[in-house]
Amino acid sequence: MTTGRLRVYLGAAPGVGKTYTMLEEGRRRAARGTQVVVGVVETHDRPRTAAVLEGLPVVPRRVLEHRGARLTEMDTEALLDLHPEVVLVDELAHTNAPGSAWTKRWQDVQALLAAGIDVVTTVNIQHLESLNDVVTAITGIRQQETVPDSVVRAADQIELVDMSPHALRRRLAHGNVYAADKVDAALTNYFRVGNLTALRELALLWTADRVDDALARYRADNDIEALWPARDRVVVALSGGPEGEALVRRAARTAGRGAGGELMALHVARSDGLRAVAPAALLRQRSLVESLGGSWHLVVGDDVPAAVLDFARGVNASLVVLGESRRGRVAATLAPGIGPAVIRGSGELDVQVVTHDRASGRVVRRRRRRLFGTRRLALAWTVSVLGSLGLAAGLFVLREDVSLTTALLLSLGLSVGVALLGGWWPALLSALTGGLATNFTFTEPRYTLAMNEAQEVVSLGVVVAVTLTVCRVVDVAAARSVEAARARSEAAALTSVARSVLQGEEAVPRLLEQLLEALSLAGAELVREPDAADDDQGAPSAAGVLATAGRTDAAPVTEVPTDAGLRLRLHGRELAAHEVGVAAAVAAQAAVVVERDRLRAQSRRTRAERERTAIRTAMLAAVSHDLRTPLAGIKASVGGLLTPDVELAAADREELLRGVDDAADRLQSLVDNLLDMSRLDAGAVHPRPAVVSLDEIVPRALGGVPEDRVHLRVPEALPLVLVDPGLVERSLANVVENAVRHSPADARVLVCAEHSGGEIVLRVVDHGPGVPDDLKAEVFQAFQRLGDRPAGDGVGLGLAVARGFVEASGGSIEAEDTPGGGLTMVLRLPLAPTGDVVFVGVDAVPGPT
Secondary structure (H helix, E strand, O other), X not given: OOOOOEEEEEEOOOOOOHHHHHHHHXXXXXXXXXXXXXXXXXXXXXXXXXXXXXXXXXXXXXXXXXXXXXXEEOOHHHHHHHOOOEEEEOOOOOEOOOXXXXXXXXXXXXXXXXXXXXXXXXXXXXXXXXXXXXXXXXXXOOOOOOEOHHXXXXXXXXXXXXOOHHHHHHHHHOOOOOOHHHHHHHHHOOOOHHHHHHHHHHHHHHHHHHHHHHHHHHHHHOOOOOOOOOOOEEEEEOOOOOOXXXXXHHHHHHHXXXXXXXXXXXXXXXXXXXXXXXXXXXXXXXXXXXXXXXXEEEEEOOOHHHHHHHHHHHOOOOEEEEEOOOOOHHHHHHOOOHHHHHHHHOOOOEEEEEOOOOHHHOOOOOOOOOOOOHHHHXXXXXXXXXXXXXXXXXXXXXXXXXXXXXXXXXXXXXXXXXXXXXXXXXXXXXXXXXXXXXXXXXXXXXXXOOXXXXXXXXHHHHHHHHHHHHHHHHHHHHXXXXXXXXXXXXXXXXXXHHHHHOOHHHHHHHHHHHHHHHHOOOEEEEEEOOOOEOOOOOOEOOOEEEEEEEOOOOOOOEEEEOOOOEEEEEEOOOOOHHHHHHHHHHHHHHHHHHHHHHHHHHHHHHHHHHHHHHHHHHHHHHHHHHOHHHHHHHHHHHHHHHOOOOOOOHHHHHHHXXXXXXXXXXXXXXXXXXXXXXXXXXXXXXXXXEEXXXXXXXXXXXXXXXXXXXXXXXXXXXXXXXXXXXXHHHHHHHHHHHHHHHOOOOOOEEEEEEEEOOEEEEEEEOOOOXXXXXXXXXXXXXXXXXXXXXXXXXXXXXXXXXHHHHHHOOOEEEEEEOOOOOEEEEEXXXXXXXXXXXXXXXXXXXXXX
16 A cells, blocks of 8 residues: 655744645645545634634544543544545644543554555644754753654655744734733743744754755665755865864865855774874864864775765765875875875865965974883883894804804894884894894905805895884884874773763863873863953953862963863973873863853853743733732622612622632732742742641641541651741642642542651642643643643642742652542651750741731
């Protein structure tokens, strides 16, 4: 059976017109004679959406019973039985009600597609699983309903429904998205211009990547090997040399000239695992690439030009950036290097060769890094000199018993041993000395350096050349072995450094400690330079020490600057060149950690300010809307009582007075919660802990609840608790009132307590509709009703205030499921210390007003 085709309308935010566009597409297809039905559409009471829905056949929804509530969901089974050509399905990321055949609506869609039915659906960018954390960081709201990216990527068509932020805010202000009483809060919170702009950019970039994927699939399906550089994608090839940072910056400027440019850095590693550059240099270049918004790629290959070209063609690059060869003229003539080979094989691919101050041997090459210690080199030279003299003397003494072949082998053995011990130059001296001694002792005329036979000249020359070649090979092998060991050591040190970066708030001191251990230093300190801008507004920050490790009382021996205005000062000894590279890598990582911590702090401040703004906005909405109901009730009742020309019966007057009393109580509760939330938001709650008994607090907290609605079970023998009695009393009162409000009229709320694990556990158990697991954390957020409006009036502050007061008293509160249905609030309170205690009466602490 042929599977159905999926078309997705993607939007950056609610209200951009996804559902409207989907319904218009359904009407167009229906006008062409296609059988189109509506599986599920949420109009959200928007007149224009409801109007375009008219005339399209709608399959009735399936009704589900869950904990006493009637919920409706798309009837997938009915759609499968009907088997239309096209089904319109709104809100792809929706979570189905318990009892549905599938947990998520996108699973219903997959079932329809598997049956050969085409589906047109909608989804917002914030519901994509891969972008959940990004959207949370932007908006401060974590989306509970998500859809895997693979489901949307598998769509045959993805169409972006786009709208500018200002146009969407105008549509919202005109009442075309939400009801009038929700517009102000929406404009102030989620629908801020910054949020909408960031979400729009996410949607555009994600859609552009899908277009890029589609282009790549088309080229692969049609065997198109020619480059189609629809986007400026610059590949910079890095060898780890000193010119790498200049190449990265040049490539970044080139990629940034056009919209949508992409920077990709490539390093080709040898297949034998040996590197010609220290890992620290590559780490610095990688950090620079990522700081400029590029991506780092590592491939393995012995043919570097071919590897570079294959990678560039594989990613559909438009330009390859190479550095000019560092070889001198003679070396470049003998071996031109990577650049010319890449240019010869590039074909239609553009190649840019960037010159630099180390190109073509313009600067003196650095002295070769010393591979052996001073003592080892001294020993090698000693063995070379004394061994050569000893060999010459021995050959002279045993000249009658030793043949020329044996003498040459002894000379070869001595030279190889010296090469292993000290490298090329001591071995060269040993080889030349051995050759001269052999010539002096064994060739005619003896005891001179002259030779009579040409054959002897050739033989001796070949043997000396072989000796020198073997010594050179041994020297290179020893050098590679030392470099490999050093590279492993540096890699281990950098791995330890990277591990330290991930270890929480104390990452920078751990970095410095790891560096001291790796390089055997006495001390290190990370300081900020005086002109480094570090605050949120980019103003200069004062110089200061950010972190230290070890002893830093002496003057620093080595200083390593970073691009972020930080400087790493090292104490103890002077570092070798390769050790400076490791220190620079650590300094770069430390700068990243400092920047990360700064951004975290800024994010926390922004989140706190966003929450305060949301609370202030919701408070204004509560004052303007939720307080209006009890005030209106009071005014109506009092007006009825004061009407002079109406004679009220005693029962009517009592009913009106009771209504005034009830409305005043509701108003008092609302005002109390608003004031309490304001105190919590302003940090003005200062608990005064006291040693009290729980049976003193609980009865006072239940004073405002009818006795027939609560069953109390608190043992008198419970240990004492150390809490603020007034705060805990207010918290418990809010929790119990919330439980009573959501419980059936004939069900009683159970309040029980027990001593468990060094704390008092207080439970408030109701048998109401309950709360899904993924929404339990949200019930403690301010102004949350989770779509389940209580029987009375309220602004959704009771549980938020309860959590704030309990946590201020040193306790905690959480929500659990009640066995058999309902919700259980669990309050955990700390025990009072044992020994002599001072009892403070509840009346000594302000209770609830």
